[in-house]
Amino acid sequence: MSADLIDGKAFSSRVRGLVAAGVAELSQQGIVPGLAVVLVGEDPASEVYVRNKGIQTREAGMNSWEHKLPAEASQAALMSLIAELNADPAVHGILVQLPLPKHIDAEAVINAIDPAKDVDGFHILNVGLLGTGQKAMVPCTPLGCLMMLRDRLGDLSGLNAVVVGRSNIVGKPMAQLLLGESCTVTIAHSRTKDLPAVCRSADILVAAVGRPRMIPGDWIKTGATVIDVGINRIEDGGRTRLVGDVDFDSAVEVAGAITPVPGGVGPMTIACLLANTLTACCRANG
């Protein structure tokens, strides 16, 4: 048996199309959604992500601003930029690219963002709203995963979902979203006992640990839906390539459906960022 591939590239292009249509409709009222991205330092991977965010934001018809601060920028300088963006009515979404340099208190920076403009969904208020099932800004990667799961499976209620990884960015919000869909949710992590058996119980397996090919096919229940959030760079025959947290070649023989890496979850993250920016703009304009 070979699993169906869940095509995140095609799906994200549909989502971006819907966002662009929403932006076009707003423009008839003279409203243009705007996203400000803040990058501190010169991490090459972050620079690529930020550039791609800018390109796709403009392609959707939105305003895009990039604010680049040097690696040695002070906490006060960053806080003052956030205050400016909070006060700017043309800015509907603010994203501070992570990781931040070590001398910066990332939690304080995130919690200084106006929660209504927190398109990452990382502000403590949005975390609390999501955790209590209220209207929140939802973190982009888990939101993209949920969209793909709903598209593939329809009603998720009663399914056993296992999320491997407990990060604030992916694992925890993913578990909250799946609970909101009435799944029976397990969060597994590095201390989990008998991780293979826990994974084998999953109808839905979400891998978000950041360890290349950690989950082999024999940890996967036959027919399960596998969402691989990992984007790991490995050296392979003298060249660098991207692999997920799931060992794709063995998993594809067992799963019912699986997201490839690249081309699965990755493209959905920016599409959901654009969707969140549109949502923030609509809420700001009643």
Ligand code: GUN
């Ligand atoms: N760095 C890696 N992923 C993310 C993300 O989703 N949001 C932000 N702000 N930074 C990141």
